[in-house]
Amino acid sequence: MVKNLKIKAARALMDMTQKDLAEAVGVTRQTMNAIEMGDYNPTLNLCVSICKVLGKTLDDLFWEE
Amino acid sequence: MMTKLDSKNYDERQMIDRYKISFETMLLTFVLIFISGMINIFHGPWAAGNTQMMILLSIPTSYFAVRVVLKRAYFSVRQKSYAVSLILFGATGLLNLGNFVLDLMNGGSIIENGVLSEDLFSFFLALPFILIPAAYFILKQTDKNNAEDD
Structure with missing residues (x-):
């Protein structure tokens, strides 16, 4: 799987660390890291949670061109 | 908070890893029980009664504990x-x-009358309890080394 740099960029825009985002959506920092590194494919529920916290849509963060 | 997942203890990645490792542990338990049973049938007892039970419990427990610690799925999300x-x-x-x-x-x-003795019971009881902190320590050291490399 490819790295998800969009989450990292959106997180940086909101000045959030991986730990902040992980706590906001109720997962461990390691899980958030695995998602950004492309090592773990999150469920739709988690994707939606991440989008809500970062104020983005699913397309913005998870759609691959 | 509306965006939080429902899971009380483990997040979804941890749950998936725990399921996978649980299945592997179940297979390991079956294999160990099968081997133990075969030895008991064709060769006779290989350990004192309690020790045999503890070994068959301790090895799969240790396997599960170490694997989930290394997968960062042992401790819950809420545990600070x-x-x-x-x-x-x-x-x-x-x-x-x-x-x-x-x-x-x-x-x-350790060996009494050609079989593993009752004294080994304590050793196998201790095994998972020692391996959990040891695995966690190794994980932390690896993280530290990786951070230094970065």
């Missing part, structure tokens, strides 16, 4: 500090290990 748990595990393990060593020093033996 692992130190107390790790110290308690380590202390329990060391107490049982101490009991095993004392038994050996007081004339106990």
Whole structure:
């Protein structure tokens, strides 16, 4: 799987660390890291949670061109 | 908070890893019970009754515990500090290990009448309790080394 740099960029825009985002959506920092590194494919529920916290849509963060 | 997942203890990645490792542990338990049974049938007992039971419990438990610690799926999302748990595990393990060593020093033996002795019970009881903090320590050291490399 490819790295998800969009989450990292959106997180940086909101000045959030991986730990902040992980706590906001109720997962461990390691899980958030695995998602950004492309090592773990999150469920739709988690994707939606991440989008809500970062104020983005699913397309913005998870759609691959 | 609306965006939080429902899981009370583990997040979804941790749950998936725990399911996978649980299945592997179940297979390992079946294999060990099968091997133990075959030895019992064709060769006779290979360990004292309680020791045999403890070995068949301890090895799969240790396997599960170490694998989930290394996959970062042992401690729950809500657990903020692992130190107390790790110290308690380590202390329990060391107490049982101490009991095993004392038994050996007081004339106990590992093999008695050609089978693993009752004295090994404490050792196998201690095994998972010692391996959990050890695995966590190795994980932390690896993280530290990786951070230094970065």
